[in-house]
Amino acid sequence: MLHLAMEAEEVLGRIGELPGRCKSLKYFGERLLAFSRGELPETTQKRLGTMCVQVPEEILHALGATPVRLCDGSYAYDRVGAEFMPAKSCPLTRATMGKLHINQEFWSDKLDGIVIPTTCDQKRKMAENLATMGYPVINLEMPATRDTELAVAYWQESMKRLAVQIQDITGTKLTRRNLKRAIAASGLSSQLFRKLQRFQQLERPRLYGVDMFLVMSCYFIDEQASWQEAVRTLLAECEEYPADRQVGQPNSPRVLFTGSPAIFPNLKTPLLIEESGGIIVGDESCSSSRILYDAVAYDEDQLYDMLPAVADRYLKPCTCPCFTPNDNRSRKIAELLETCRADGLVYKTLSGCLPYELEQRTVSESLPGDRGPLLFVETDYSPEDVGQLATRVEAFLESIQNRRRKRN
Ligand code: SF4
Ligand code: SF4
Numbered sequence: 452m453l454h455l456a457m458e459a460e461e462v463l464g465r466i467g468e469l470p471g472r473c474k475s476l477k478y479f480g481e482r483l484l485a486f487s488r489g490e491l492p493e494t495t496q497k498r499l500g501t502m503c504v505q506v507p508e509e510i511l512h513a514l515g516a517t518p519v520r521l522c523d524g525s526y527a528y529d530r531v532g533a534e535f536m537p538a539k540s541c542p543l544t545r546a547t548m549g550k551l552h553i554n555q556e557f558w559s560d561k562l563d564g565i566v567i568p569t570t571c572d573q574k575r576k577m578a579e580n581l582a583t584m585g586y587p588v589i590n591l592e593m594p595a596t597r598d599t600e601l602a603v604a605y606w607q608e609s610m611k612r613l614a615v616q617i618q619d620i621t622g623t624k625l626t627r628r629n630l631k632r633a634i635a636a637s638g639l640s641s642q643l644f645r646k647l648q649r650f651q652q653l654e655r656p657r658l659y660g661v662d663m664f665l666v667m668s669c670y671f672i673d674e675q676a677s678w679q680e681a682v683r684t685l686l687a688e689c690e691e692y693p694a695d696r697q698v699g700q701p702n703s704p705r706v707l708f709t710g711s712p713a714i715f716p717n718l719k720t721p722l723l724i725e726e727s728g729g730i731i732v733g734d735e736s737c738s739s740s741r742i743l744y745d746a747v748a749y750d751e752d753q754l755y756d757m758l759p760a761v762a763d764r765y766l767k768p769c770t771c772p773c774f775t776p777n778d779n780r781s782r783k784i785a786e787l788l789e790t791c792r793a794d795g796l797v798y799k800t801l802s803g804c805l806p807y808e809l810e811q812r813t814v815s816e817s818l819p820g821d822r823g824p825l826l827f828v829e830t831d832y833s834p835e836d837v838g839q840l841a842t843r844v845e846a847f848l849e850s851i852q853n854r855r856r857k858r859n
Contacts (some may be wrong), residue, residue, distance in 0.1 A: 454527030660731020
């Protein structure tokens with residue numbers, strides 16, 4: 452785990468040099484660093500690995516399981532995975548496989564199961580490979596579409612099956628009471644996240660986009676109540692932030708970020724944007740804003756109503772390109788460009804991530820004409836393309852500035 456910790460330290464060091472950051476962000480960096488060294492929060496509960504934001508945390512918490520996200524962003528583990536995974540596989544799956552392969556003794560000891568939704572081909576094959584390696588994999592079956600009655604029924608059934616499988620692991624039954632409590636706790640996290648997001652979207656933002664990625668990366672590996680407490684402290688600091696100051700510069704280009712998940716410590720593209728003078732004022736990404744944007748809404752606090760409501764929260768608003776059709780993603784991006792008052796969109800795909808690459812064209816064609824340019828980047832976890840990427844990002848930010856000058 453030494454290499455992962457070194458990568459984490461390097462990225463946190465660079466983030467720490469961005470001017471004007473809130474001091475209480477330190478907590479999130481420290482937690483992520485500790486995780487990269489193999490220090491997991493203490494728990495007496497069963498621990499379940501997760502591999503996608505589609506895993507319903509409310510059900511895991513209700514059944515007395517602690518979720519920990521295993522998706523990995525480290526180049527060191529990517530290289531380990533590359534030894535036995537196809538060269539065209541995405542770095543996220545390669546790094547995750549590499550981590551679970553090289554540290555198998557550690558993770559087998561820590562985990563009581565790994566929940567993997569059947570989203571893209573690579574996730575599905577990863578599940579198969581991990582099961583062959585001896586990990587206790589639970590496939591969470593997902594429909595390929597969201598919009599039909601059949602898909603909704605299939606997903607609800609899948610969720611019930613998941614609950615039964617986890618019940619068998621933890622020995623706790625799903626009840627009205629424990630599910631209600633878990634929904635409330637996740638709802639609170641969602642409220643806190645939305646408050647933070649307001650400080651990111653201000654005319655004078657008080658949080659960088661990479662700060663939001665840090666906070667949200669931490670959400671997956673931290674104990675929920677500790678994370679909430681740390682976010683409250685951060686919110687208090689944001690409240691007191693001097694009104695005449697901001698992160699970045701007053702004329703910094705405002706960027707919306709979308710694309711394949713940016714998994715810590717691989718924050719290469721978002722970090723280059725902000726090191727080059729831009730500010731990420733919002734994102735459409737399942738490694739930040741999509742995680743807690745939507746909360747569960749139910750009418751009656753009975754299991755027959757709450758369980759479908761949990762299923763809905765994961766299916767209906769999800770904009771993952773693994774679903775088809777996926778028009779609501781383009782709509783969401785257009786909406787975010789407006790609400791965040793963004794000057795342009797950066798669309799990143801990881802090499803080998805076809806779902807995001809395939810949607811790039813649809814998204815770019817649907818962008819409102821007055822909402823600035825789009826930069827499409829394809830990258831991986833290696834540091835080799837940083838120079839070339841930085842040049843493209845700088846040119847993109849410059850084009851935004853030129854556009855502004857022409858308008859004024
Ligand atoms: S991109 Fe889709 S499959 Fe991948 S983690 Fe996000 S929601 Fe899950
Ligand atoms: S959605 Fe893309 S990044 Fe995520 S596992 Fe699939 S191919 Fe990899």
